[in-house]
Amino acid sequence: MEENQEGAQEEQFNTNKEELIKVTGMYKDWFLDYASYVILERAVPAIEDGFKPVQRRIMHSMKDLDDGRYNKVANIVGHTMQYHPHGDASIGDAMVQIGQKDLLIDTQGNWGNILTGDRAAAPRYIEARLSKFALEVLYSPKLTEWQLSYDGRKQEPVNLPVKFPLLLAQGAEGIAVGLSTRVLPHNFNELIDASIRHLRGKSFKIVPDFPTGGIADVSDYKDGKRGGRVRVRAKINQVDKNTLAITEIPFGTTTTSLIDSILKANDKGKIKIKRIEDNTAAEVEILIHLPNNISPDKTIDALYAFTQCENSVSPLGCVIIDHKPIFLGVSDVLRQSTDHTLELLRRELEIKLHELQEQWHFASLERIFIENRIYRDIEEEETWEGVISAIDKGLQPHVKHLIREVTEEDIVRLTEIRIKRISKFDIDKAQQKIEALEGEIEQVKHQLDNIVDFAVDYFKKLKKDYGEGRERKTELRIFDDIEATKVVIRNTKLYVNRKEGFIGTSLKKDEYVTDCSDIDDVICFTADGKMMVTKVDTKTFIGKDIIHVAIFKKKDKRTIYNMIYRDGKAGNSYVKRFAVTSITRDREYDLTNEKKDSKVLYFSANPNGEAEVVTVLLRQVGSIRKLKFDLDFAEVMIKGRNVKGNIVTKYSVKRIELKEEGVSTLKPRRIWFDDTVKRLNVDGRGELLGEFRGDDRLLIITQDGVAKTIKPELITRFDEEIVVLEKWIPKKPISAIYWESEKERYYVKRFLIDNPDKEEKFISEHPNSYLEIVSTDYYPMAEIVFTKTKGKDRRPNEEINLEEFISVKGIKALGNQLTTEKVNQINLLDPLPYETPEPAQEEVEKEEPEEEKQTSEDDKIELKDIRKADTSSESQTKLFDD
Numbered sequence: 001m002e003e004n005q006e007g008a009q010e011e012q013f014n015t016n017k018e019e020l021i022k023v024t025g026m027y028k029d030w031f032l033d034y035a036s037y038v039i040l041e042r043a044v045p046a047i048e049d050g051f052k053p054v055q056r057r058i059m060h061s062m063k064d065l066d067d068g069r070y071n072k073v074a075n076i077v078g079h080t081m082q083y084h085p086h087g088d089a090s091i092g093d094a095m096v097q098i099g100q101k102d103l104l105i106d107t108q109g110n111w112g113n114i115l116t117g118d119r120a121a122a123p124r125y126i127e128a129r130l131s132k133f134a135l136e137v138l139y140s141p142k143l144t145e146w147q148l149s150y151d152g153r154k155q156e157p158v159n160l161p162v163k164f165p166l167l168l169a170q171g172a173e174g175i176a177v178g179l180s181t182r183v184l185p186h187n188f189n190e191l192i193d194a195s196i197r198h199l200r201g202k203s204f205k206i207v208p209d210f211p212t213g214g215i216a217d218v219s220d221y222k223d224g225k226r227g228g229r230v231r232v233r234a235k236i237n238q239v240d241k242n243t244l245a246i247t248e249i250p251f252g253t254t255t256t257s258l259i260d261s262i263l264k265a266n267d268k269g270k271i272k273i274k275r276i277e278d279n280t281a282a283e284v285e286i287l288i289h290l291p292n293n294i295s296p297d298k299t300i301d302a303l304y305a306f307t308q309c310e311n312s313v314s315p316l317g318c319v320i321i322d323h324k325p326i327f328l329g330v331s332d333v334l335r336q337s338t339d340h341t342l343e344l345l346r347r348e349l350e351i352k353l354h355e356l357q358e359q360w361h362f363a364s365l366e367r368i369f370i371e372n373r374i375y376r377d378i379e380e381e382e383t384w385e386g387v388i389s390a391i392d393k394g395l396q397p398h399v400k401h402l403i404r405e406v407t408e409e410d411i412v413r414l415t416e417i418r419i420k421r422i423s424k425f426d427i428d429k430a431q432q433k434i435e436a437l438e439g440e441i442e443q444v445k446h447q448l449d450n451i452v453d454f455a456v457d458y459f460k461k462l463k464k465d466y467g468e469g470r471e472r473k474t475e476l477r478i479f480d481d482i483e484a485t486k487v488v489i490r491n492t493k494l495y496v497n498r499k500e501g502f503i504g505t506s507l508k509k510d511e512y513v514t515d516c517s518d519i520d521d522v523i524c525f526t527a528d529g530k531m532m533v534t535k536v537d538t539k540t541f542i543g544k545d546i547i548h549v550a551i552f553k554k555k556d557k558r559t560i561y562n563m564i565y566r567d568g569k570a571g572n573s574y575v576k577r578f579a580v581t582s583i584t585r586d587r588e589y590d591l592t593n594e595k596k597d598s599k600v601l602y603f604s605a606n607p608n609g610e611a612e613v614v615t616v617l618l619r620q621v622g623s624i625r626k627l628k629f630d631l632d633f634a635e636v637m638i639k640g641r642n643v644k645g646n647i648v649t650k651y652s653v654k655r656i657e658l659k660e661e662g663v664s665t666l667k668p669r670r671i672w673f674d675d676t677v678k679r680l681n682v683d684g685r686g687e688l689l690g691e692f693r694g695d696d697r698l699l700i701i702t703q704d705g706v707a708k709t710i711k712p713e714l715i716t717r718f719d720e721e722i723v724v725l726e727k728w729i730p731k732k733p734i735s736a737i738y739w740e741s742e743k744e745r746y747y748v749k750r751f752l753i754d755n756p757d758k759e760e761k762f763i764s765e766h767p768n769s770y771l772e773i774v775s776t777d778y779y780p781m782a783e784i785v786f787t788k789t790k791g792k793d794r795r796p797n798e799e800i801n802l803e804e805f806i807s808v809k810g811i812k813a814l815g816n817q818l819t820t821e822k823v824n825q826i827n828l829l830d831p832l833p834y835e836t837p838e839p840a841q842e843e844v845e846k847e848e849p850e851e852e853k854q855t856s857e858d859d860k861i862e863l864k865d866i867r868k869a870d871t872s873s874e875s876q877t878k879l880f881d882d
Contacts, residue, residue: 035177039325042086043174044181047319047326047336048159049138050167052174054094057083059104060157062130063139070108070127077123085150088123095128096120101170101211103188104134114211115284117254133466137164142351143344163344164462165191165337167319168206168330179325181318184208184224184251186330188470192463195338199452199459206330208315210474213248213284217479223329224315231479234258234309238296238717239287242274244303246286250311251474255280261308262288269491269517270306271299297717301487310479342455346448353444357403360437362413363430365406368398369414370425378415387415480677485554486715490515494522494536498546501526504539513549523552523580529565529592529600531641533583543588547603555581558666560609561641562633564602564616564648564656568595573653575631576645577611577638593644602656608694609638609666615659619652634665668693671712673725678718690727697756699728705738705763705771707811709756723774728756735775735802737782737818737826741768746823748800749815750808762811777831779803787822795821799829 045052051059061080065071077091084091099105100114109126112119120126130138143161148154171185187209194204207218208230215233222228235248249258255278265271272294279285290299304310317328328336369375374394378387391411399406447454494516495507503513503522516522520536527545533552534540553559557579564575574593583589592598602614611633618627636646673679674686689698689712697709701724709728710716718725733750740747742764751762763769773782780802788794798819806816818826 039176039179040320040323043176044179044318044320044325045167045172045174045183046159047167047321047328047333048340049162050165050170050172050337051160051162052094052172054080054084054086054091055098056160057156058091058095058098059130059134059138059160062105062128066130066135068129070106070129072124073126073128074123076128082154083149083156092123098170099128101185103166103169104131104138105129106131115249115255116280117256133462136465137166137462138162140344140348143347161344163341163458165195165334165341167337168333171208176325179318180316182314182316183319183330183333184230184313184315185210187472189463189467190472191334192459192467194334195341195459196456198335198338199342199456204331204334206334207476208251208474209472210251212251212253213473213475214250215248215475215477215479216251218476219478221315223331224317224333225329226316226327228315230313230315232311232313232474233304233479235475236300236303236309238300241296242290242292242294244288244290244296244299246288246309247284248473249284250308251313252311253308255284255286258308259286262303265302265306268306270488271302272489272491273299295715297713297715298487300717301482301715302489305482305484305487338455341458342451345455345458346451349444349448349451349454353441353448356437356441356444360434360441361402361404362410363434363437364402365395365399365410365414366417367427367430367434368395369417370422370430371427372398375414375417375422388412391415477678478676480674480679480681483554484519485517485521488517488519490517490520490551492516492518492536494549494551496546496549499544501542501544501546502539503534503542503546503549504537506538514551516551521552521554521585522549524549525561525591525600525603527600529590529598531580531589531591532586533580534586547600548605550605552580552583557581558608558669560606560611560638560666562602562604562606562611562636563591563600563645564614564631564653565592565598565600565645566653567593567598569597570652571595571598572650573601573616573648574645575633575636575648576643577633577636578641578643579638580641589641591641601653606662606664608664610662611636611665612658612662613660615657616648617654617657618649619654621652624651630659633662638665664694667691668696669712673718680712680714680716682714689725692727697728699724699726699734699753699776701734701774703771704761705736705769706759706761707734707753708759709753723771724776726776728753730756732776732778733803733808734762735777735780736762736815737772737774737802738763738815739768739770739772740764740814741766741770743817745820746772746818746826747815748802748806748818749813750802750806751811751813752808753811760811764814772826773828775802775828775831778834779832781829781831783827783829784819784823785825785827786819787824789822801832803832 041053043052045055049056057080058076060083061076062071065076065079073092073095077088077095080091081088095105096111099107099111106129107126108128110121111126138160140161145158146155147158149156167183168186168191169188172181172183174181185208186206190206190209194206197204207221208216210216210232214235217231220229220231232250232252234246234250237245237247239245246258249255259276259278262271262273262276266273272291274289274291276289277287279287288299288303290296315330317330317333318325319328319333320326369391372394374391377390377394381387381390388408388411391414392406395406395411492505492515493508494503494505494513495510496503496513497507497510502510503524505516516536518536521533522536523531523533524542524546525531525548526543527547528543530543532542534542560577560579562577564573566573571593576591604612613630613632615628615630618624620627631648668691669682670691671689672681672684672686673689674681676686680689690696692712696712698712699707699709700718700722701707703721703723731752733752735748735750737746737748739745740763749762753760763771782800782802784798784800786795786797800818809815
């Protein structure tokens with residue numbers, strides 16, 4: 001019985017095994033067939049013409065129906081279904097996508113809006129016809145290779161003979177089985193220029209250009225290969241201090257999705273806006289209204305950081321070559337497309353040459369046949385063979401100069417010439433026709449011999465005929481990286497329970513610390529010398545007796561922590577200064593010498609490296625004679641957070657008191673302006689603007705005659721047409737020459753900025769007034785080039801010292817008239833030399849306090865590192881009593 005059960009189990013196992021093998025075989029064959037079909041026949045474009053099969057069939061159907069008039073899209077879709085076996089919906093959607101690219105199809109009606117995402121009207125309501133460009137570059141029946149359609153009833157092209165890098169112009173996206181493709185669209189004129197450079201053997205570079213415009217950073221494009229990336233941004237302008245305008249959107253978004261992402265970011269507290277207006281029609285216009293006291297510059301950065309105003313697009317150049325999917329860069333695609341175009345042009349010329357030679361051959365035969373009256377030789381012939389033979393015999397003495405032998409087909413064509421044509425035959429006209437054909441043949445031969453030049457001329461003609469209005473839409477720029485923590489709106493409050501050691505946003509009954517956001521990090525210090533950085537949360541335990549809590553800024557080298565601690569229960573006291581630039585989140589760091597019962601005696605966090613003076617008071621123990629002395633943190637060098645520090649005293653400290661607020665010991669901050677990204681930086685990129693202390697400002701003068709000063713914050717955006725950007729020296733006058741349109745004269749003025757917080761226009765308000773030149777030199781020089789008048793010699797150029805020409809007046813003053821003569825040009829010359837007065841130097845001798853002179857060697861502060869600077873800022877101090 002057991003044997004029977006074992007046999008039954010074995011038989012069942014074998015049965016299951018057989019079934020498993022059968023299923024595997026089915027999947028192996030069917031799935032691979034399906035995958036191959038999707039890749040080759042649906043999702044991926046061919047390298048030859050840049051079309052997917054559905055797109056190719058649509059264009060072929062439109063050519064079938066083309067009569068110069070518009071056809072209903074529904075009619076075109078129905079006609080295409082003869083070639084495409086996947087229903088009308090897929091055909092209609094593909095046709096709308098082609099039409100929206102405004103290159104191959106001349107559209108009429110509501111074809112949707114790529115800006116708003118609105119769909120096109122139903123196919124029965126909209127119409128289309130082939131564009132002139134499509135008719136010129138897409139079709140050539142004599143070159144086309146044909147194949148049977150899916151049902152065998154029709155002939156369809158294997159590939160269209162496209163004579164243009166169409167794939168790169170339109171772009172392509174498709175998801176197949178196991179792979180996908182995403183070729184980004186490129187600029188029409190730039191593709192033609194690149195094709196010409198390739199034909200001439202020169203290098204080229206092409207980058208995307210998106211129909212929605214916007215701004216793109218293509219520094220990591222990697223020629224459109226796998227692993228590349230293009231960052232795209234909306235174009236955002238500041239209308240006024242409370243209004244931003246989005247005028248162009250990133251590729252891959254619509255105004256609807258963009259606005260939704262902005263509202264979501266506002267709801268999550270990432271940004272703060274008042275309301276949004278969408279005025280988009282033919283062009284994008286989204287107005288973002290901001291509440292009062294919200295920085296427009298910071299909001300623009302926040303829009304890029306938290307909304308679809310910035311997207312990342314990853315290209316993936318996959319095309320079909322020889323019935324296989326191949327991954328290529330866009331440069332390779334353009335080279336192959338251009339070489340293919342060159343070959344198509346060559347073949348067209350060869351066909352044309354053959355046709356011209358055939359025309360010349362028959363025209364010559366016809367002339368011989370009529371001029372020598374060979375047609376009379378057939379009058380006596382009674383059979384068709386006799387007629388052919390008689391004509392052939394009559395032609396023989398006259399055909400030696402022909403380019404090929406006379407065939408029976410040629411003779412048959414001669415017999416078909418009508419008597420009326422023979423009777424009106426004009427030998428001179430026939431000769432002229434032959435000579436004209438010979439001229440055309442020579443021209444085509446010349447073009448074939450110089451095929452590259454012919455192809456270059458062909459591309460130039462395409463650019464001339466169709467390139468107008470196809471200028472680049474997407475502005476290229478290198479983006480700066482936006483740190484989300486610097487631009488996020490801090491709309492949550494952070495609290496601390498110092499005694500119990502908790503921080504969080506839910507401790508509303510405890511001490512308020514600062515505003516924060518949910519992506520911020522918090523740095524905390526405790527009385528036992530421990531430090532921790534953790535993410536903002538509702539409630540987090542740090543450690544008992546918290547002495548300092550603040551928002552942590554990564555890579556912050558300017559916030560300096562001043563600290564005095566006792567090493568162990570009865571050890572020496574040490575002083576140290578350090579910055580915290582990088583940490584591991586949620587890890588506890590010991591800032592003391594890691595002895596038990598160590599304690600922080602004094603602690604301060606200084607946002608600009610301030611170094612205060614404190615008074616150290618010692619306990620009366622033994623024979624200590626000096627119980628009080630001062631410690632200047634400016635004499636302590638800033639080092640790493642892990643250093644032990646310098647000894648303050650070996651005696652017991654009673655308490656430490658703040659004696660004097662300190663000034664910054666850090667060097668002034670050097671700031672550069674990077675014209676590539678239009679942003680300030682402290683990394684040494686671009687032009688050095690100067691060294692800035694706490695109250696220093698930047699002077700900005702724009703082309704429309706507006707002057708203002710701002711604090712040099714790194715988040716500031718510079719999108720205006722700036723003509724002056726430099727460190728502002730308040731007592732240094734600004735000189736300007738401008739055209740006063742109402743008086744029709746040039747005026748000169750020199751002024752100071754009295755109100756640094758106010759933006760003011762210093763030229764007249766007339767709309768046609770404009771700024772000619774502006775200078776911030778002490779002694780600027782200008783050259784006037786006068787206009788020549790009839791009957792008089794042109795007045796010689798005149799140089800003017802603007803400092804002598806007019807004194808410094810108010811910013812709203814009209815100024816002095818430059819000249820009454822007609823001016824052709826005004827040039828700004830090199831200024832006269834100016835020597836900056838040297839500041840008076842005072843010798844300051846620092847006397848040692850009397851009681852310190854009497855101190856024993858053991859009581860002296862052991863400070864060896866000294867660092868001095870002259871930057872001032874406020875200090876935040878904490879005093880601790882032992």
